[in-house]
Amino acid sequence: MTDTPQYKRVLLKLSGEALMGELDYGIDPKMVSRIAREIKTVQELGVQVCLVVGAGNIFRGMTGVASGFDRTSADHMGMLATVMNSIAIQNALEQEGVDTRVQSAFPIASVCEPYIRRKAIRHMEKGRVVVFAAGTGNPFFTTDTAAALRAAEMGCDGLLKGTQVDGVYTADPKTDPTAEKYDRLDYHTVLTKDLKVLDASAIALARENDIPIVVFSIHKHGEFARVMCGSGEFTIICKE
Template sequence: MLHAVTDSSVSGPVSGQENPPQFRRVLLKISGEALMGDQNYGIDMPMADRIASEVAEAVRAGTEICLVIGGGNIFRGLSGAAKGMDRAAADYMGMLATVMNALAMQTALERIGVQTRVQSAIPMTTVCEPYIRRRAIRHMEKGRVVIFAAGTGNPFFTTDTAAALRAAEMGCDALLKGTQVDGVYSDDPRKNPDAERYDQLDYLDVLTRDLKVMDASAVTLMRENAIPIVVFSIHEKGGLARVLAGQGVCTMIGKPRPAPSAGK
């Protein structure tokens, strides 16, 4: 059964809607580049506002949502390491970039009445909460959006892996990855017009074909916990709500869990 949103500022009809959400709780992973909009660097607040409106619509429909946002629009650890920087130091800088993005998204969400909490894997209590699993779950049960920042808190792990880890810890029904294209392709469709698009894949298909969806460690973690990965375009207006309702254009990796039964 879907959890009702308790915050009156974002409450809306949960039961009796034409296309109720097929997932009770999800983690949405978006790249830092998604926040750039048409810019070459940094945060484009109109783009952050548009993504926030998509998340708000999903919350009003009754889905509990947590987010992980990458930091590539500000600093990417691998790029810093490639230029001679110590890899661990570069990764920590990348984690700080994700905190900046998380705070920007929190601002965008709260401007439209969605209560939001940022939890960082690297404690910085002046600007956000430390990551505490039970507290994060309680926030979502109360209808708040939780944004997990600073990755796993460890170097050498990407935000894809952090997203998979948090999805498993939160007991999410799916990990949704908002990308630049509308699903998983055999090649980059922006460079290869003949690239094949997949509607359904198994976790092992992704790993054996080396499809560039998420890191192998993230895919493996989702496979071990039987959490499906849903890949869709973050740039399609209303795309998140349609995917949650089972109507959007996307690629499903793994099989969706059975819908929660009434009273469960």
């Protein structure tokens, strides 16, 4: 692996489930600390890093809807859960010596900064990691869409999706042993085959802004840095 990163500024999208580690629910401090070390390693390569994290480890909006909540209330609860996850990541990063800021899409002044695009960019230019919380600040949009939106607003040259598996497959490799991995896909194929990498609006946003999406396993030690340098196991989604 070369030590030269292929990206200058990236957004890392993590699911809330990525923070559970070996737990069935909530936040595993050991897992969050390991993710923080992965991010620190990438930052030390000279890459500017920002993050969006989901809330599935605490509260998932659509599950709430199925349980009887109205969609707007359920999504607001999910957005608040992303703030909790973001603060956990900030704490772990700062324990690793990485200066970090959390910016929320809706104001929670006692806890974190409001989302201000220019301020976020300035933080990254100063070597800080920025964690974007509360999704887009609007119901009916997922944190996938928030990740693509923030990646576009920040001028990122890559959107990294840290998942449970090492790329995009024709089927779920955990349940289908015949599933084959894609090394490269174009946005149109992902949408037409409904491959469930990110939601459709997020894929469309990435396509419109020509931001490549790189899907890799966040559970492999050192994989984030390897992927940044063009090595490791991943699937890249970009133009044809």
